């Protein structure tokens with residue numbers, strides 16, 4: 047089949063997609079390089095979303111392709127259960143260099159969802175190893191997105207992802223309130239000053255359940271998929287304080303914020319708040335091959351690994367493709383690029399221009415809030431009466447037709463370009479959105 051012909055669309059059941067709507071008018075890419083995709087009809091489309099928040103070094107990086115090709119030629123696969131290969135260890139050492147001090151024990155997975163499940167299991171294993179096996183409860187947060195495993199949707203707080211499965215979510219889960227308050231903080235640049243007190247809701251949950259039953263709190267330091275919610279100043283600090291006070295582990299889900307999105311290696315470093323576990327995926331290897339990971343503190347790792355007999359498996363968990371050689375090779379090449387090209391510094395340097403550009407949409411039709419931090423922004427629109435999400439979908443389509451890929455969730459547009467973006471492309475992204483907003487009903 048030539049790339050210009052449409053393939054048979056019937057067999058692929060598409061994820062998080064309105065399948066019937068899409069298949070009636072498909073949008074197909076055929077190649078990608080740098081900041082651009084090319085559609086099957088040869089139109090360039092500027093990627094304002096880094097794929098799905100994951101291609102942070104831009105598309106088609108030759109060094110990554112070469113590393114993967116060489117690895118597949120040398121050794122396509124090797125198990126990491128009771129066996130090993132050098133790249134798995136090298137990749138872990140490199141990833142650890144990007145983590146906050148002390149979070150340097152790295153467990154590899156294949157996705158963000160698996161990283162979340164892994165971190166939740168580590169929390170349970172840790173407490174059990176410490177003689178506190180009764181700590182089985184997890185605290186997530188409303189509007190949180192932690193992937194699509196049963197663990198992730200249970201601690202997550204997005205209604206659409208939960209309701210179909212609501213009868214079978216994990217038990218013993220509670221949720222903190224989310225921190226978005228448009229009435230108090232509309233059009234805030236960076237972190238809102240309102241909302242730190244919402245972390246104190248953890249005290250209320252401790253009073254309800256008792257700290258001795260709670261294993262971990264899991265939050266995205268900056269919530270992405272729900273439509274960009276920036277943490278209020280002081281909020282994460284307070285959450286850390288309370289978790290420490292009550293012996294509860296704190297998990298930061300950094301699947302989006304890890305590897306430069308905020309202009310720092312992690313959100314933990316950006317905010318100066320160190321959790322006990324960090325989940326990551328996506329940009330860990332520029333999305334070239336599926337890969338995720340969990341960074342565990344020495345305390346968590348050592349407690350679990352030193353708990354049993356020396357010749358016994360300590361943690362009954364892992365994946366066939368944990369530290370897959372090709373994924374590990376891609377991670378090593380990617381992390382080298384981030385460092386060599388100083389991409390996180392670049393993101394930091396551009397974040398002011400990016401902020402100014404997105405906030406220039408203030409006053410455009412239907413815009414009711416704009417939120418941003420680093421190279422992430424969300425623009426919330428008034429919903430069309432009776433048709434939530436329809437207006438943002440129309441803006442998304444208009445932008446796509448005009449050559450810019452944006453994301454939308456509900457009626458919120460989200461922007462997260464590759465960190466190689468420049469001022470001219472930032473301008474192109476937001477002027478395209480401005481025109482689209484003028485042309486939707």
Ligand SMILES: Cc1ncc(COP(=O)(O)O)c(C=O)c1O
Pocket residue numbers: 156157158159160162191192193194266270271299300301302327328
């Ligand atoms: C914070 C967060 N956690 C977990 C996930 C799930 O990752 P994956 O789709 O790789 O399973 C995502 C995906 O967007 C995410 O944003």
